[in-house]
Amino acid sequence: MFHRTWRRMAIATAGLLTLSLLGACSEDAAEGKNLDGNRVGAMSDYGSGTQFKATEPLSFSILYNNHPNYPLKDDWLFWSELTKRTNVKLEPVAVPLSDYEQKRSLLIGAGDAPLIIPKTYHPSENAFVSSGAILPVSDYLDLMPNLKDKIAKWNLQPEFDTLRQSDGKFYLLPGLHEKPWAEYSIAMRTDILQQLNLPIPKTWDELYTVLKAMKARYPDTYPYSDRWSKPNPGGELLSIVGAAHGLRTGWSWNPATWDPTANKFVYTGATEQYKQVIVYLNKLVAEKLLDPESFTQTDEQARQKLANGKSFVIGSNAQTLVNDYRPDLAKTLPNAKLTKIPMLVGPAGEINPASRLENGIMISKKARDSKNFVAMMQFIDWLYYSEAGEEFAKWGVEGTTFTKDAAGKYTLTPDVDMIGLNPKGTKHLQKDFGFGNGVFAYGGKLDLVQSFFSPEEMEFQNVMNARKPLPVDPPAPLTDEEREQVSLWETPLKDHVVQNTLKFILGQRPLTEWDAYLGELKAKNADQYIGVVNKAYERFKKDNG
Known part of the structure; x- marks a missing residue:
């Protein structure tokens, strides 16, 4: 998903190394020679497409969001069912979604991580x-x-290599998509559009005309009036407007943007494109077309405004459209029609900003010393990367939660609902089955x-799949x-960008002070930050051609 890569601080640490990912097998094989004492429970004949089942009962701790x-x-x-199929019992260490990142850091720092x-x-x-x-x-x-x-x-090596560190290794096992999947856009009241003959x-730009x-x-x-403003003010909104300008902003914030014309990285929050994002949103707020509370209100407040006819446009994905907005409107404005539209196009042209990499898995370094280490890696490989494991995690148990016809089409069993596919179902695939x-x-x-996509969502996806993906930035892996060093500059810089972005958009700071804002970024070491990134880029280019 676009937002999965969007929500986190990013350093341009990509490393598209000349060492092929798959060509690294000799290194892997050498490592494997040292694993003779770590194979308890592992399958000796495990391979791609093989059903993993540990040779004895095993249990692994897992951090659970x-x-x-x-x-x-x-x-x-x-x-x-997972235990039945794999002989593995997972022991979840549950952490609330709202505290996940903070608790994860504390557990890892204390050496107590699952x-x-x-x-x-x-x-x-x-x-x-x-x-x-964490493990390389x-x-x-x-x-x-x-x-x-x-x-x-799937020819994923270019994307995969963006995960590499300066040591040439990567420390995250990402989720993988065969094709980019854009999930978030805006939903709008199409009955109001029909009423206005638009x-x-x-x-x-066309949205501006519609809002007027x-x-x-x-x-x-x-x-x-938008939602998803907590904990990142305007996170989703800035992401989709930024993407239209060729930037990763908001949820997808990346402080370093590659400028192909200048052949170097530039600081995202200081670019002309970023200024244009701000200018556009400031115009919407100034003309009272965009609710200024979009950057501070709760999701529930945004939903209520839509349900009560106080707004007509809101950020959306397929689930929120079906699970939140339409049921809300059915209670208050039953004749309203709400549709998620393809991501709006801006100066960057018709692009699909989604990545083929998902959020992923870190492995605690202490796992390497476990006698069950090989079995654990086989288990993870089956659950997260085999077609059987992916189907199981998504749809459940055939005959109990879903059926599949000869053409491979999935259908939920009649009493099971998910995303409104069986609205009369008394059981929910996520809530009741996991x-x-x-x-x-x-x-x-x-x-x-x-x-899981409805015909309506498939129309959205077909439009997005026809668009060109954003190019992968060149590598600039940083040393430890x-x-x-950049970690000392990163947070103060981002905080200053976020604070002043809101001030500019909301009219609390005049856009005539843009140059002063650029000077403030320099004073907070933006140039030094980008200098380090560009140095890493040049070093990598020199070393690898």
Whole structure:
């Protein structure tokens, strides 16, 4: 998903090394010679497409991101069926979604982290590399045949190598998509568009025209009132507007942007494109087309405004459209029609900003010393990277939660609901069974990823799939010393960007002070920060051609 890479601070530490990912097998094999005492429970004949089943009962601890929409239950079918199929029992260490990153850092720092640490968005793992707390998983790819198979078949090496550190290794096992998957856009009241005799907008400029018409007809509204402002103010909104300008901002914030014209990295928050994002949103707020509370309100407040006819446009994905907005409107405005539209186009052209890499898994360094280490890596490979494991995590148990026809089409069993596919179902795939769980179910072949999609969502995806992906930035892997240095500048810089972005957008600081703002970024070491990144880029280019 676009937002999965969007929400986290990013350093341009990509390393597209001349050493092929798959060509690193000699290194893996050498590492494997030292694993003779770590194979208890492992299968001797495990390979791509093989059902993993430990040769004796095993248990592994896992950090569990406890989502409020489907709180953890011990009696989920997911747990018992997983053990039945793999002979592995997972021991979840549950952490609330709201505290996940902070608790994860504390557990790793204290040496108390579980063996398996999912829901890690690159480059969050960077913070744990120099301490040696997490495993260089690239050393152990020979233990993961399904993962290696997907990298080869889907030509994922360029994306994968963006995870590498300056030592040439990577420390995160990402979820993989066969094709980019753009998930987030905006939803709008198409019945209001029909009333105003206006077409669905395709660009951000056309949206401005639509919002003006809505405001003229309904002067007491803010036509666009957004959600997802916590903990990152305007996170999703800045992401999708930024993407239209060729930037990773908001949820997808990346402080370093590659400038192909200048052939160097520049600081994102100081670019002309970023200024244009701010200018556009400032215009919407100044003309009362965008609710200024979009950057501070709770999701519930944003939903209520939409449900009460106080707004007509809101950030959305397929689930929120079906699970949140339409049921809300059905209670208050039953004749309203709400549609998620393709991502709006801006100066960057018709692009799909989604990545083929998902959030992923870190492995605690202490796992390497376990007698069950090889079995654990085989288990992870099966659950997260085999087609059987991906199907199980997403859909559950055939005949109990789903059926599949001869053409491979999935259907939920009649009493099971998910994303409104069986609205009369009394049981929910996530809440009652534990499947479709974001800790375990993501990525995979295109038909599996799209298997929950309604015909309406498929129309959205077909439009997005026809667009060109954003190019992968050139590599600039930082050394431990460089990363330690930039970490001192990173947070103060980002905080200053976020604070002043909001001030500019909300009119609390005039845009005539843009040059002064640029000077403030320089004073906070923006130039030094980008200098380090460009030095790393030049070093890599020199060393690798």
